[in-house]
Amino acid sequence: MTNPPSYPTGPTPYPTGAPPYPSAPAPDATGHPYHRLDRATGRHRWWRPWAGTLLLAVAYFAALLVLLAFSFGLGTALGAPELPDGGADLGPVGNTAMDLVSIAIALPLVLLATLWPARRPVGTVTSVTGRLRIGWLGRCLLAGLPPILLLTVTAFLLPGDSGESDTWVGWRSFLTALAVLVVLVPLQAGAEEYVFRGWLLQAAGAFVRSPWFAVIPQAVLFAAAHGWGTRWGFLGLLVNGLVAGLLTIRTGGLEAAIALHVLNNLLAFGASAAVVDGLSSDETAADAPWPLALTAIVTDLLYAAIVLWFARRHKPQRLSAPSTPPAPCAHPARTA
Template identity: 35%
Template sequence: MTQDHPAPASRQLAAHDPVLPFGGPTQPISAPDSGVPYTQVLRGRGFWPVRSWFGLAFALFGYALIVPLVNQGLVWLFWLFQGRPGSYTEYFGRARGYEMPLGLVAGHVALAMLIPISLAMVALWHRRPGSFLGSVQPGMRWRYLLLALPVAALILNVVLWVDAGSVPQFSVPDGWWWWVLAIVVFSPLQAAGEEFFFRGYLLQGIGSLSRHKWVGIVASAFVFAMFHGVQNVWLFVDRFAFGLLAALLVVLTGGLEAAIAAHVANNVFAFGYAVFSGSVASTRAVQSIGPKEALVDVLGFALVALATWWLGRRLKVATTTP
């Protein structure tokens, strides 16, 4: 695939267009400057740092408000449709802990709401086409994503098997197919939601405040790790390293595709193995790991990043805006 640089999604600001620090209806949606990397998409003529600061605050507030509301709303609907089994408080606790497939569905759909939140922030607040959140091309490069997905899945599984010394042993629990259906359908949405938010909007929003790529990479990875709640040092290192590698991959490949593929593969197999070798609830409740587990995870993520970066090079994906 050759490097494709289509025409900008919308006209650039004309010289007579008023430029306001907070945008507004008088400022049209315009394409970013030409030849800039992913972290600089929100910069350009009319850029005000204060807009990025407020945008980041609004986005984080939206995460804290909308995601829990959607989660609780879906769980409440499931509770009603199932005939109100027991108290809602008890039902919600079980659902939130992923003790039932519908709890996983609600949690993952709620996190998928980060996709429209991120797109809305880029288009309505920063006045940039939302397609530049997917990649600098712009838009989602589906061929790259679909090729990167099996590469990530293969590498992560091989690392897991080599570390364990054998292919994991499985047992088949009752109702397993409900779990598998929920994981296969909704875990990719959850992974994509987190990537659009942390490696998409936060990386671009923080990145717009500095011309140094590493500012956005490190800061977005730190926020990503912190948002996973209670965790010991090694689990934080594990998640921070994943955030760093995923953000670096986005910058080097010019889009979210490889990071989404790695995140989808990791989550689908993590929850999938849990169904047949333990419980999804115990996987959901993990708050600590050891240094060896963290090292194995980081090694797997690093190999995935290297392989999908190479794949992007072979496909000649665009790394700067048209």
């Protein structure tokens, strides 16, 4: 007598290789450009960039209050005179150091905002590789030397304002100031890049695909953050922000923007430190006259051309690593 066929009593298994959840999104197979890295983790929500920007602004304001209290306490302990704004007068070098630190404190806050509420690795705000590419940073610093030399020569040949001092400050004072600048300017310049070309660029890029639409908002904010001086000064800063933002996307990281910013600021602060009361001036790049602003624009464009030439030769990574699909689940064989 033939036994009747047996049928499985449990749920029918999926065919081999079929996903258990057909509606799950397909993995990204191409990687993301720098300005779209907020989309690379799969944790993007519309509110995260907004919440991170608000948190960054509030935390920065609180950190400034703490730094101001520290500066006032230090000035009181040293018996320093009081500035018109109520702060302690620590001297030209001391005041400049405090100004640089007041910007540099934004750097760790950007990294914290990247961890939360953005909920992605802190390295994603640095480059598509998740780290600072030291070799590429060195090449960008090398690329910046000819343009900065051009800017230096032009600034030296331009006539200065009638009220500006041109008295040499002396080697001891100059070298002391230069040592402070070499330590703090890279932190200050890097912090600005992490805020504008890093966080704000990626926050805009979370909503738009076009590099231009991601680059323009941060460039306008960058120029406005320096105050309104002259129209040419504002234009020079706007072009600088656009060039730095586009180079960041084109090369896949902040290295090119950081190199240009560091070299520019070392030149500007170094020139001020060389003359008596130079560091006491409250002028910024926003106050540049048209010849200097126009030279700065040419400098930025020349730097961009050299960096892009280097990029064609050395090919820095421009996209994040593509997502890998999960390994298919193995279904145990069923026995009758």
